Amino acid sequence: MRIAVVGTGVIGASWATLFLSHGHRVVASDPAPGAEDRLRAAVAADQRRLSFTPDLAEAVADAEFVQENGPERPELKDRLFAVLDAAAPPGTVLASSSSGLAPSRIQRACPAHPERVLVGHPFNPPHLIPLVEVVPGGRTSEAAVEQAMDFYRSLGRRPIRLRQELPGHVANRLQAALWREAYSLVERGAASVADIDTAIAHGPGLRWALLGPFLNQHLSGGPGGIAHVLEHLGPPMEEWWADLGSPRLTPELARAITDGVRDELAGAAVADLVAERDALLSLLLDAKNRTDHL
Structure with missing residues (x-):
């Protein structure tokens, strides 16, 4: 299959790695100087x-699927998709x-064929993280959605289809x-920043890497499952919701977070952390793939 990757930054390069593999x-x-190297x-x-070409029209002329990864600027997307559409x-x-x-x-930039335009949002790095959020627009055809879902599944991805267009889609909203x-x-x-990271990385984050929020609740409810959890923990959970904060990202808060991350790193090289993270992700994904349900 011939796939066009438009934009070859971090996300585009990761997509290319996945497609080639x-x-x-x-x-x-990518029009940026030095992009091919x-x-x-x-x-x-x-x-x-x-193969590589700075000519966008040439890149997609015979493509069977296009994955666009340009900057998040509406006016630039308009120019890109006008060329892709034509x-x-x-x-x-x-x-x-x-x-x-x-x-x-x-889709506004695609008057000829808006029905084949959709969002296929990955998580970084796409060649490791299986999730892809497929979001149709108001004029996207069902055939295009199914084609995208099937294509991402063929790559070993775990695509989900959104039923509404939402800022940040689903996973980013949950993260937010x-x-x-x-x-x-x-x-x-x-x-502290370090203690919050520890609380997630060595607590619920371990379970979240295996199952989503609803199934984790279900398994914690014993024989009664999630119905038991909602009956007995629902009222106190509503009290917790009422007490959750609504912070503003003030300069003071941004500085406190930045300082906290620096202290947490304690001189550790970010490149080493990224390498360890990706190696552990690969091991986790291999283990999950050997199970029947995860």
């Missing part, structure tokens, strides 16, 4: 099936990795809810 041909395009340095896969074959899905722009907004309370706890002085 599954035997697809990749044509990448940076892409080839980042891609840890067989590059014989990787140059890509009519039946080719145009998927944007956008984490912030609604697909209906992106946790960050909101984490920032509030720092602002209140209730816990």
Whole structure:
């Protein structure tokens, strides 16, 4: 399959790695000086099936799927998708990795074939994290949605389909809810940055890596499952909700968080942490893939 990767920054390079590792041909395009060299340095896969052109129309002319990864600027997306709409074959899905722009907004730049435009939002790095959020716009066809879902599944991804267009989609909104309370706890002085990270990384985060919030609640309810949890812990949980904070990202709070992260790192190299994180992610994903339900 011939796949066009538009924009070859961190996300685009990771997508290219994934596509190449599954035997697809990749044509990448990025107008930035030195983009091809940076892409080839980042891609840890067989590059014989990787080609590059700064000409966007040329890159998508024969593409069977397009994954766009440009900056989150509406006016730039408009220019990109105007070219994609005109140059890509009519039946080719145009998927944007956008984490912030609604697909209906992106479709405005595609008067010829808005029905094949959607969001295919990954989590960084896409070649490791299986989740892809597929978000159709108001004019996206059911055929395009199914084609995208099937394509991402063929890559070993775990796509979910959103039924509404929401700022931040689903997973980023769930993350934002946790960050909101984490920032509030720092602002209140209730816990340090390091202690909050420890609480998640060595507590519920371990279970969250295996099952989502609802199934984790269900398993914690014993024979009664989630119904038992909601009956007995629902009222106190509502009290906790009422006490959750609504912090503002003031300069003082931003400084406290930045200082807290610096202290937590204690001189550790970020590159080493990233390498350890990705190695453990690979081990976890391999283990999950050997189970029947996870």
